[in-house]
């Protein structure tokens with residue numbers, strides 16, 4: 001029986017995996033990963049454990065096969081809840097759950113420490129207690145800080161940790177704990193560091209969906225500083241395919257960079273969006289810079305390319321088109337995401353009201 005398309009491992013289903021425990025699977029990337037797993041692996045069951053914070057959204061899980069996917073509301077920092085939900089049949093824990101927005105971490109870091117650091121340790125302990133085979137930590141390029149612009153240098157897996165925001169520092173701390181669990185207890189861990197994701201179902205506090213949503217509503221698009229900060233963009237499903245490979249074939253104890261060799265200054269991202277949407281550049285509004293704003297992220301993905309054979313499938317253009325089309329077709333999703341507490345956040349962060357639709 002073939003488990004994965006292209007699966008090369010042992011044949012016995014029982015030997016390999018029965019159940020995957022995904023944390024943060026109601027968020028942007030986690031929900032895309034859950035979809036991918038259900039599509040790609042015929043026999044697999046998923047337990048999706050998520051606290052449903054402001055960023056978690058059950059709309060993201062609409063239409064999933066309930067016989068193979070179950071949702072459990074719970075906090076990864078609550079060890080009783082985690083142990084209650086984590087079964088001994090679990091092949092892998094894939095940890096997406098996190099406070100993920102840099103600006104919020106600058107306003108208040110407390111939740112970042114509880115979820116991103118304490119929560120990761122709770123999961124590691126629970127994984128050991130339940131005899132889980134693998135632990136995949138979804139991390140970020142931001143743990144390595146900022147690169148100089150206009151120089152031919154990239155983050156590799158050996159780049160030093162130099163986190164510059166409370167968010168990045170909390171993710172770096174989590175990575176240290178994962179490493180420690182591997183070195184001290186022999187837990188089979190894999191850490192992945194990805195660049196900036198874009199795609200359907202991304203919460204509109206993040207730059208790309210915020211810009212897209214404002215452009216669709218003819219509202220000004222806030223661009224921090226001079227707009228020349230560079231991010232390395234990747235379509236969310238390409239990230240998820242890399243995670244699947246890392247779970248399937250990644251070396252125990254390894255770290256893999258996941259990047260699509262797609263560096264873009266923020267201003268160019270907005271201009272691409274506006275051009276595709278047929279909206280004027282006059283919507284761009286330069287605003288006060290983010291404190292400690294990292295200048296440039298750029299990943300060297302050679303290791304995952306050579307070791308695991310991963311390649312992105314989308315180009316920037318094809319990914320952007322899919323993303324824009326999804327947001328156009330799902331205005332209700334966007335409206336619901338932008339209601340409630342998000343209105344207060346937007347007012348606080350940008351000093352004006354969020355756009356209506």
Ligand code: NAD
Nearest residue numbers: 024026027028029051052053055056075076097098196197
């Ligand atoms: P997101 O903010 O959209 O989703 C986070 C999810 O985690 C939400 O569903 C939320 O309810 C859940 N969550 C938060 N705190 C929790 C807790 N204490 N217990 C259980 N669930 C909790 O984030 P995302 O963009 O999907 O990012 C997912 C992961 O990928 C994060 O670990 C993030 O650091 C990492 N990452 C994201 C990007 C990116 O560009 N978005 C890039 C690299 C790495």
Ligand code: TYD
Nearest residue numbers: 102196205206207208222223224229231266
């Ligand atoms: P963001 O989506 O917050 O991701 P990260 O900070 O994790 O890279 O921001 C992406 C880039 O866009 C970053 O350089 C900050 C910038 N940005 C703006 O210019 N305006 C905004 O309103 C936001 C949210 C971000």
